[in-house]
Each structure stands twice: as C-alpha cells, then as structure tokens.
Amino acid sequence: MAVLNVNGKSLQANADPRTPLLWVLRETLGLTGTKYGCGIAQCGACTVHIDGVATRSCQVPLSSVSSGKKIVTIEGLAQDGKLTKIQQAWLDNDTPQCGYCQSGMIMAATALLAAKPNPTDADIDAAMTNICRCGTYKQVREAIHAAAKA
Amino acid sequence: MTIQTSLGRRGFVVGGATVAGGFSLGFSFPHATAQAAEVQEVNAWVVIKPDDTVVIRIARSEMGQGTLTGLAQLVAEELECDWSKVTTEYPTPGENVRRNRVWKNFSTGGSRGIRESHQYVREGGAAAREMLIAAAAAEWKVPASECSAANSVVKHGSGKTATYGHLAAAAAKLEPPKEVKLKDPKDWKVIGQPLKRLDTRDKLTGAMIYGIDYKMPGMLNAAVKACPVNGGKLKTFDAAKVEKMPGVKKVVSVDGNTVAVIADTWWNAKTALEKLPVEWDVGKSGNVQQDDITALLKEGLTAKEAFVGNKAGDVDAAIAGAAKKVEATYAFPYQHHVTMEPLNATVLYTADKCEVWCGTQNGEAALAAAAEAAELPVAKCDVYKLMLGGGFGRRGRADYVRQAVLIAKQMPGTPVKTLWSREEDMLHGLYHPTTMCKLTAGLDAQGNIVGLRVRISGQSILASLAPQSLQNGMDPATFQGFMPSGPEAAYGYNIPNLLIDHAMRNPHLTAGFWRGVNVNQNAVYMECFMDEVAEAAGVDPLEYRLKYLKPKYAAVLKAACDKAGYGKPLPAGHFHGISQVMGYGSYVAGVSEVSVSPDGVLKIHKITAATDPGYTVNPAQIERQIAGSFVYGLSAALYGEITVKDGVVEQTNFDSYNVMRMDEMPEVDCALVPSGGFWGGVGEPTIAVAAPATLNAIYKATGKRVRELPLMHQELKKGA
Numbered sequence: 001m002a003v004l005n006v007n008g009k010s011l012q013a014n015a016d017p018r019t020p021l022l023w024v025l026r027e028t029l030g031l032t033g034t035k036y037g038c039g040i041a042q043c044g045a046c047t048v049h050i051d052g053v054a055t056r057s058c059q060v061p062l063s064s065v066s067s068g069k070k071i072v073t074i075e076g077l078a079q080d081g082k083l084t085k086i087q088q089a090w091l092d093n094d095t096p097q098c099g100y101c102q103s104g105m106i107m108a109a110t111a112l113l114a115a116k117p118n119p120t121d122a123d124i125d126a127a128m129t130n131i132c133r134c135g136t137y138k139q140v141r142e143a144i145h146a147a148a149k150a
Numbered sequence: 151m152t153i154q155t156s157l158g159r160r161g162f163v164v165g166g167a168t169v170a171g172g173f174s175l176g177f178s179f180p181h182a183t184a185q186a187a188e189v190q191e192v193n194a195w196v197v198i199k200p201d202d203t204v205v206i207r208i209a210r211s212e213m214g215q216g217t218l219t220g221l222a223q224l225v226a227e228e229l230e231c232d233w234s235k236v237t238t239e240y241p242t243p244g245e246n247v248r249r250n251r252v253w254k255n256f257s258t259g260g261s262r263g264i265r266e267s268h269q270y271v272r273e274g275g276a277a278a279r280e281m282l283i284a285a286a287a288a289e290w291k292v293p294a295s296e297c298s299a300a301n302s303v304v305k306h307g308s309g310k311t312a313t314y315g316h317l318a319a320a321a322a323k324l325e326p327p328k329e330v331k332l333k334d335p336k337d338w339k340v341i342g343q344p345l346k347r348l349d350t351r352d353k354l355t356g357a358m359i360y361g362i363d364y365k366m367p368g369m370l371n372a373a374v375k376a377c378p379v380n381g382g383k384l385k386t387f388d389a390a391k392v393e394k395m396p397g398v399k400k401v402v403s404v405d406g407n408t409v410a411v412i413a414d415t416w417w418n419a420k421t422a423l424e425k426l427p428v429e430w431d432v433g434k435s436g437n438v439q440q441d442d443i444t445a446l447l448k449e450g451l452t453a454k455e456a457f458v459g460n461k462a463g464d465v466d467a468a469i470a471g472a473a474k475k476v477e478a479t480y481a482f483p484y485q486h487h488v489t490m491e492p493l494n495a496t497v498l499y500t501a502d503k504c505e506v507w508c509g510t511q512n513g514e515a516a517l518a519a520a521a522e523a524a525e526l527p528v529a530k531c532d533v534y535k536l537m538l539g540g541g542f543g544r545r546g547r548a549d550y551v552r553q554a555v556l557i558a559k560q561m562p563g564t565p566v567k568t569l570w571s572r573e574e575d576m577l578h579g580l581y582h583p584t585t586m587c588k589l590t591a592g593l594d595a596q597g598n599i600v601g602l603r604v605r606i607s608g609q610s611i612l613a614s615l616a617p618q619s620l621q622n623g624m625d626p627a628t629f630q631g632f633m634p635s636g637p638e639a640a641y642g643y644n645i646p647n648l649l650i651d652h653a654m655r656n657p658h659l660t661a662g663f664w665r666g667v668n669v670n671q672n673a674v675y676m677e678c679f680m681d682e683v684a685e686a687a688g689v690d691p692l693e694y695r696l697k698y699l700k701p702k703y704a705a706v707l708k709a710a711c712d713k714a715g716y717g718k719p720l721p722a723g724h725f726h727g728i729s730q731v732m733g734y735g736s737y738v739a740g741v742s743e744v745s746v747s748p749d750g751v752l753k754i755h756k757i758t759a760a761t762d763p764g765y766t767v768n769p770a771q772i773e774r775q776i777a778g779s780f781v782y783g784l785s786a787a788l789y790g791e792i793t794v795k796d797g798v799v800e801q802t803n804f805d806s807y808n809v810m811r812m813d814e815m816p817e818v819d820c821a822l823v824p825s826g827g828f829w830g831g832v833g834e835p836t837i838a839v840a841a842p843a844t845l846n847a848i849y850k851a852t853g854k855r856v857r858e859l860p861l862m863h864q865e866l867k868k869g870a
C-alpha cells in the first residue's frame with residue numbers, strides 16, 4: 001500500500017509499484033481528469049505536476065512518487081470552485097474543442113507560467129509539446145498570453 | 151452547463167409512472183412522477199424548469215466542433231428564451247425509438263449537425279414559444295395575438311408579464327401549433343452571434359466525463375487485442391499463463407478474431423494481455439506489402455473500366471486536338487484518425503437488458519449494434535452518450551460498441567469497460583482511403599483548357615463500410631468535390647470537355663470516413679494540378695482559376711486572396727499558394743504563406759481561409775473550426791501516412807504517426823463571407839484547402855512539385 005500526496009491530500013493507493021501514476025490516479029484514486037492518450041510520453045494528455053514540475057504521468061511508476069512527493073492534478077487547480085487565472089483565461093478564450101487534451105495543456109501551461117510569468121511565443125513552443133487533435137493550438141497560445149497579463 | 155447523461159437520464163427514462171397529457175409535439179412518453187413535478191417538457195426539444203432554466207435537447211453528438219452550442223442557438227432563437235438560462239441534454243437513442251424518432255437523426259458526421267437539422271430544431275423552438283404564449287393568453291383570458299415573448303418572458307399589451315418557468319406546466323398541456331412561422335434571418339438575435347460554448351467549464355477542471363472516465367460500481371475493465379492483420383482470425387491463446395496475474399478475472403475470445411483480458415483495472419488487464427500467448431490465423435492478407443498496394447492503385451490509373459462521376463462533352467477528342475498537353479500523377483496515402491481519446495465503451499449486459507455508456511457520433515447506430523451483439527430487441531437496450539474525446543469520423547462506426555457488448559455478454563450482470571490501447575487503435579483504424587490520381591489537360595494555343603481528364607484509382611469507403619449503399623457498384627462519395635452538381639460537394643470549374651472517373655481498387659485495410667473525407671485528396675489533385683496548368687498557360691494561378699470558376703467559388707477565393715494580400719509584396723523568401731473547393735455545402739478557399747530554407751526546412755508562416763457557409767450560426771466557433779481544420783489538414787499533409795508490412799499496419803503510436811504540435815502552428819486568419827440562403831457545414835471543408843495551398847506555395851518557393859504526401863518524405867533542399 002503506497003501513500004501518495006495528491007492535491008494536498010494524503011491518499012492510499014493499493015496497486016503494483018510498477019503501475020504508472022496515470023493509471024493509479026485514474027483507476028485507483030478515481031481522479032479521471034488526467035487523461036490517457038498514448039502511454040509513451042508523446043502526447044502530454046497525462047501531464048501532472050510532481051513537486052511543481054510538469055510530468056507525463058504515464059511514464060512515472062507508482063514506486064517513484066510514493067515518498068511524499070507532491071502531486072497536483074487538474075482536479076487540484078481550482079480551489080473551492082474558483083478557477084485559477086489560467087483556467088479562467090482558457091474559459092474566457094473559449095479554448096477547448098473536445099477538451100480531451102486540455103487537462104494536460106493546462107497543467108503544462110501552469111508549470112510554464114510558474115517558471116516564466118511572461119513567456120514569449122518561443123517559450124510557449126518549447127514548453128507546450130502536448131498534442132491536440134482538434135487543433136486548439138492557436139487558442140491555447142492566446143490563452144497563455146492572456147493569463148500572463150491577468 | 152451539464153450534459154445530462156448516465157444514471158440521471160437513466161432514472162428519467164426508466165422511471166415508472168406515466169403522466170397524462172400530450173407533452174411533446176403529438177407524443178406522450180413515460181415520465182417519472184417526481185421529475186415531472188419539477189421538469190416540464192414543453193415539447194421534445196424544450197424543457198423549462200420552474201426556476202426558468204431552459205434545457206434544450208440535442209440529438210447530435212458534441213465531439214469538439216461546437217455543434218451542441220450551435221444547435222442550442224437555433225432552438226433558443228425561435229424560443230425567445232434568455233440565453234444565460236440555457237443548458238442542454240442528450241435524449242438517448244432508445245428514447246428516440248420509443249418516441250417514434252421525434253428527434254430524428256442522431257448521426258453526427260459530414261458536418262451535418264446544423265445544416266441538416268436547422269429547420270426542425272428551429273420549428274421545435276418556435277412551437278414551444280407559441281405554446282408558452284398560448285398558456286399565458288389562456289391564464290390572462292386575452293387573445294394570444296395580443297401577447298409576445300422575449301427573453302423568457304411573455305408580455306401582454308396591458309403590461310401583464312409571466313415567466314417561462316411559471317408558464318411551462320400549463321404550456322405542456324396544450325396542443326402544439328399545427329404550423330409555425332420561422333423568423334426572417336434579418337431578425338435573428340442569437341443565430342449569428344459569437345457566443346461562448348456551453349460545454350467549456352468542466353473541460354478545464356477535470357470534471358467532464360468522457361467515455362473513458364465512466365465508472366460504475368463493481369465495474370471491470372477489458373483490454374483487447376484483435377488479429378493484427380485485418381480479416382484474420384484468432385487461432386488459440388493460453389489463458390492459463392495469465393489467469394493468476396494480479397486482478398485478472400477472465401480471458402475471453404471475441405467474435406473469432408479478438409482476445410480480451412478482463413481484470414479489476416485496465417492497467418492489470420493490459421499488463422496480462424501483453425503476457426498472453428496468442429496465435430493468429432492471419433489469412434491471405436498476411437503477405438500484403440505496401441508495394442502491392444501501390445501497384446494495385448497504379449494499375450487502376452490506366453485501367454479500361456471505371457465508374458464515371460462527372461462527364462461533359464468529348465474529352466478524348468478535345469485533348470487529342472489540343473495545342474498543348476499537361477499531365478501529372480498524384481498519390482495520397484492512408485491516414486489515421488487518432489482521436490485523442492482511444493476507443494472505449496462501458497456495457498452492462500443482463501439476460502434481458504443491455505446498456506451502453508460511450509462517446510459515439512451515431513447514437514442510433516451504436517444502439518443497433520448493441521442490440522444485435524446482445525441478441526436482444528432494441529427496446530431492451532439503450533446507449534447513454536458521453537463526451538467524445540474527438541470523433542473525426544472514427545466514432546461514427548459502432549465496431550467498438552459491438553465488441554464491448556460481446557465482451558460484457560460473457561460477464562452477465564457485471565459492468566465492463568472495454569478500452570483500446572493507442573496501439574490497438576493504430577492497428578484497427580478505419581483509415582482514410584488511399585488513392586492515386588492521373589490528370590490530363592489539353593490547352594489551346596491561347597492556353598485555355600479545352601479538355602480535362604481525371605482518373606482516380608483507389609479505395610472506396612462505401613465498399614468497406616456499407617457495400618449495400620454502392621450504386622451499381624459505384625461509390626459516389628469518391629467524387630466529393632468533383633461532383634457535377636448538388637448542394638454537397640460540386641465541382642467548381644466550368645470546363646467544356648470533362649471526364650472524371652474512378653477505378654475502384656480496394657486493398658484489405660478498412661477504409662472509413664475521415665474528417666473531410668474524399669474532398670481532402672480530391673482538392674489536392676485538382677488544385678495542385680490547376681497550378682500546373684496555369685503555369686503551362688503562363689498565367690497567374692488566381693487569374694487562371696477565375697476564368698473557370700463559378701461565381702460563388704470565385705467570390706470565396708477572391709475573399710481569401712484579398713484577406714491574405716495575395717499579389718502584394720511578401721517578406722523576402724515567403725511565397726503564397728492558393729486553393730479552393732466546395733465541400734459539405736460550404737465554399738472555402740485557402741492561401742498558404744511558406745518559406746523553404748536553402749537546406750530544405752519548410753516553415754508555414756500563415757494560412758488564411760475564406761468560408762461561405764450560407765448562414766453563420768456562430769462566427770467565433772467557425773473561426774475555431776477553421777483553425778482546427780488547418781491543424782488537421784496540415785498534420786496529414788506533413789506527417790499523415792499509414793503503411794503496411796506483411797498485412798499489418800506499421801505505425802503503432804504517436805512516435806511513428808506524428809502530428810503537428812504548437813511550434814509548427816502557423817498564424818491563422820479567416821474571412822467569413824456568408825452569402826445567405828443556404829446552410830453549409832463548417833467542421834470539415836477547410837481541411838481540404840490546407841494541403842494544396844501549401845503545396846502550391848512550396849512550388850513557388852522551391853520549383854518542386856510535390857505530388858505525393860506526406861511532405862516529411864520530400865526533400866525540399868535546393869538542387870535536390
């Protein structure tokens with residue numbers, strides 16, 4: 001039984017230590033906001049923060065995060081129903097289409113803005129390598145710039 | 151907003167007591183008493199709660215394109231309701247059957263969501279409005295003609311007012327009007343507005359439930375592996391080798407060609423499946439190589455027999471007598487949908503009931519597939535639609551629903567979610583068909599086209615998915631964008647002598663409807679070739695096209711060129727390419743601005759679209775569809791290619807099937823030029839102009855005609 005620190009709560013996860021964090025979050029802890037898109041670190045749909053670093057959770061075995069590392073998922077961003085300024089910028093800009101990639105996009109953008117409060121387009125290109133099949137890249141970029149100004 | 155689904159709707163549907171009275175337009179239906187008290191259905195499309203909340207029922211699926219919001223706008227326009235009070239819900243396909251298809255078609259594809267249902271959903275909104283007005287008039291004992299409705303309030307000349315929430319119960323008991331008059335487009339207040347989507351917030355917090363997220367108490371999870379060669383069979387598997395692995399409950403054979411491991415979690419199921427020894431009978435397609443497919447298509451380019459899709463005059467004579475001949479052959483590969491959310495469905499099967507929770511583009515097809523697989527009457531089955539993590543045509547077919555039912559059937563009484571891995575998805579796609587095209591144009595001494603011959607060779611989608619729909623063997627959809635007439639995808643050029651035909655050549659992969667479908671490659675063929683012909687005639691590609699284009703096509707191409715500044719100076723090393731097409735009832739054009747460095751690095755700086763969809767329901771969402779279409783179309787042009795080795799698709803995941811990312815995203819601009827009087831789709835047509843406009847720009851930058859996609863295989867270096 002591993003004990004994880006997820007979204008500020010200490011949660012017990014009964015799963016094989018080799019299970020990817022993505023599936024522990026989704027299936028063991030019921031946090032389905034983090035998505036499966038490829039399972040091989042290509043798409044970014046599974047992005048969470050581990051000690052503040054945007055990380056593709058499909059590549060992180062449970063055993064490597066059970067030692068008190070701070071995990072934040074998409075469900076952990078808004079507090080008491082109040083969206084973060086990044087989520088708000090996403091809402092104001094009507095960013096998602098199907099929305100499936102957007103948890104990962106928002107987690108990646110949140111880490112980017114924490115490191116670089118005023119990112120350039122080149123910073124955005126470098127940090128935002130998530131795949132969106134609906135093609136929201138233009139709106140994602142606009143929303144990041146808007147959040148930086150907010 | 152909420153898309154009310156799953157258990158909530160289930161309670162609504164199966165709830166016992168019937169409330170008397172004709173609720174919907176001529177139909178009554180079973181209604182849970184508790185909910186009847188609070189939820190008042192004015193008609194099939196409109197439910198109004200006492201707190202004035204307006205619930206608009208949407209039959210088509212939302213899969214990212216904003217259809218849900220657009221359809222709600224259409225109903226709200228006629229209903230005269232307060233947009234800020236609008237929410238939506240999906241009726242289930244089962245309810246649609248029980249109510250004599252009151253919501254008509256559920257199928258969401260071919261950019262049809264709005265363009266095929268605008269009339270009856272607006273009529274539904276208008277009828278509900280009339281009933282609310284009649285209810286107020288009856289309450290006030292005044293003629294209905296003295297009352298009017300706006301913003302969810304009915305008013306009488308005397309100053310009396312009543313809210314929709316107050317009137318809904320009485321309105322629901324009234325006879326629906328026999329006829330309703332729809333508003334004149336000039337009076338629209340909601341249609342045409344760049345309103346925000348209704349389904350965004352939950353997509354930002356992780357709260358939106360997609361099929362893959364659906365949970366039920368006691369639910370098990372299945373991982374599946376079908377014979378890697380399409381058409382092959384499952385020979386044997388050794389369940390004993392994995393049955394003791396963590397969480398594994400059962401290993402089952404499905405449909406004679408697939409094996410599934412059912413476990414407590416999907417991860418455990420997948421882990422065991424990977425360890426499961428399986429033997430396949432790959433069948434005769436097991437030795438098909440990519441070269442075989444290429445050879446098959448090449449042969450079709452000159453074959454005698456072909457289905458004629460468009461013909462005028464005598465093309466052979468015209469070309470034989472031409473002063474100059476231009477000829478080129480193009481090729482377009484198989485491509486994959488790669489919806490971000492891999493395919494899945496959750497099924498609860500018992501001996502007398504089968505229920506499915508999934509994302510689907512076609513709820514009714516999913517219901518039919520579920521009933522057939524369950525061997526139960528449709529009346530004992532239902533499908534509860536969840537949000538789709540992308541559809542693009544892939545979720546229009548219910549193969550994954552059928553499979554999930556066949557698996558759950560082997561665990562009666564236990565809900566089972568079947569989820570495909572990305573690798574399974576890549577192997578068992580409904581691939582965008584592969585075709586080749588040979589074009590021959592005859593020019594007179596002045597450079598005018600006297601004849602054009604277009605031979606398409608390659609796969610038919612209908613032959614794969616619906617052979618019963620072939621017309622004397624011919625697949626009319628092959629000619630999308632080349633059709634002689636019609637409101638759908640008609641050819642835009644006036645050419646005196648013309649022959650466009652199709653030699654159908656069907657390799658063993660299953661072809662499917664892939665966002666944009668056959669307009670995509672047909673636009674590459676025609677629009678790139680048009681640049682070749684214009685060059686042979688020594689005329690600018692825009693000017694040359696305008697000589698032949700019908701008025702609406704010409705107007706939209708000019709609009710795109712104006713917006714992009716075509717013909718005006720560009721930054722050094724930048725070049726423009728253009729293209730146009732009609733698809734899905736809309737006229738579209740694109741201008742791509744590219745540069746290619748001396749060592750062959752392509753950069754697409756900007757791409758500009760113009761669209762004439764007749765009416766624009768929501769310009770903000772159309773702009774998003776245009777930008778998204780460019781991503782879809784350019785991803786395919788740059789990287790999209792499925793190849794076959796020993797009968798098996800070689801690409802396995804996003805590492806071998808690349809798509810465009812943020813850093814490659816060009817600036818996007820668009821001109822919306824609605825000319826009114828018709829309803830065109832917007833989810834797909836722009837895809838088709840992305841590749842040809844870009845290829846035409848690449849030619850200007852490099853002097854190299856790219857006639858084969860994807861671009862990643864093309865050497866664009868100077869001198870190469």
Ligand code: FES
Nearest residue numbers: 037038039044058
């Ligand atoms: S699922 Fe982890 S990167 Fe795609």
Ligand code: FES
Nearest residue numbers: 098099132133134
């Ligand atoms: S919004 Fe659909 S994949 Fe990004």
